[in-house]
Amino acid sequence: MRVEQLECLVAVTRHGSLRRASEHLHLSQPALSESITRLERELGVLLLDRRRSGARISRDGRELLPYVEAVLESVSRLRKAAGDTDLASRLLRVGTVSTATSTLLNPVLRTLAEERPESRIEVVNARQEEIDEGLRRGSLDVGLVNVLGGDDPPAGLVDVPLLTGPVVVVMPADHAFTAREEVAVSELLDEPFVAMREGYLMHRLALRVFGTHWPRAWASTDGAELGKAMVADGAGLTFLPRFSVDGDALQRAGAITHRPLAGLDEEVHLVVRTRAQGRRTAPLDRLLTLLQTRAAGLREVPAEDRIA
Template identity: 40%
Template sequence: MELRQLQYFVAVAEEGGFGRAAERLTIVQSAVSQQVRRLERELGVVLLDRSTRGTRLSAAGERLLPQARAALAAAEQVRRTAAGIRAGTDGVLRLGAVQTPGTRLDDALARLADRAPGLRVRLRQGPPAERLEALRTGGLDAALFRAVTAHPDLDLVPVWHDPLHVALPADHPLAAEDELRLDRLAHLPLRLAARDRNPAFHALVTDACRGAGIDPPPGEPFTTLRETLAEIGSATTPSWTVFYEVNGLPDLPRVAVRRLAGPTVTTSLARPAGPPAPALRHLLHALGAPRAAHAPHP
């Protein structure tokens, strides 16, 4: 059974004859008659009663006409959806997400919904290594990463830049400064998460220290941000850590949080190398990177 056979049957039923149906379809009458008869043979029922007085629906044709119309409507919907997918305004976009300050990501997804109302975004959170593996294996179409600036298999487009913050004991002399430079922290033990927990951020901090000409002594291990800050506020030996804002700046007793001068952390959208799919171009626009959305892969 072919869609055109259903189309011809519906046209004959609606026009009341093969001649008028042929005119509507802009084909010869014999082609309409031939295809409808093939449909009847395949279904094993007579759809149209033909006589010298004209053509009308049989009982079987009357029963099947609504279903034929529904099948044609469903096929048309498939075509429209496919066209939307090609244009990037429909379909499913699987996005690896990160926590962002305030409602930044939610706002970007709202802008994406305005640009591509039929596009459904499936968010997937997880450690950076998990998101990277999902990109490699096709489980994600794109993913957000912090502090990752280059990767041999991916295109990375910077979308956000955020300051870094230092946490240190509130009674330390450096806490009196509104903004801290790295060279001022050279002799204070640094609590930094191990490289294997977040390689990109670890490299960002250590490279920034190296660029500032310092090599701070290692402090106690970094666990979670809240636990580490609590230990910084209560420890007898002063230490410091560096972090980026996610859910607002923490406010803990005996801990001072100051902005770090100079280095920032960049959040980038990563995707497989090559020209971006239309849905990804819409996403890049929504994230605030319209020019980068069309940048060729180097």
């Protein structure tokens, strides 16, 4: 049982319908309905009367509503007592799949530290499903994840687009493929390959690209940063979103470069993911603003000119 589920039930009660409640919470109606359905399963009672004309709180729901409101009030008092809005004691927790770290995340963290020296930020490298779970549980405040076109955020979470780019083959700067304008999938089959571990979008994309015929020699790792380091050390080639490589420290140092992956039109989108109903503290708002501002600046700068 999550606080967000209780807040969904109260919203439907106060606004009189799923539609109006979803608009208030900035959630889709299916996501809102699913959140309450899960709460119903946990409690073993029907909380909403769902009819063609709409959904209203049920008799059981009305009887439980005072207890729900009491829990939410207690949570509010707990947050206030803990000084949750106190900037000096606020820890921001950022979950990332380690993409565009040098060009996007690190500069934003430097700016935030300069503006607010008392701020405390914890960056956690994790798979996307772990980031989503951390956001839902409240152990993370922000997630930086990669998605494909048409991917929707999980129920209770919202995405704001930051960067979009094609998939490129990442290679050592002295690799023979640097003479090519693009690299075919078939050519990768004879090269050692560095794959992202299951749970990362690039692993999902590798399954789509290679199907049942993977490179004969390959290794797997966690996140783009480790993948680029392994490529620089000669462990193999990999593919990543172009925005994860352009301006990276290893690229600027001349250790790695990239070429387009032929025959793949899919673009990858980097988004910042947060809780739909999460409390927006001043440090969190500033972090989100800086991420969007920095991303907008990167979109205006040619890839070859990007620096951290």
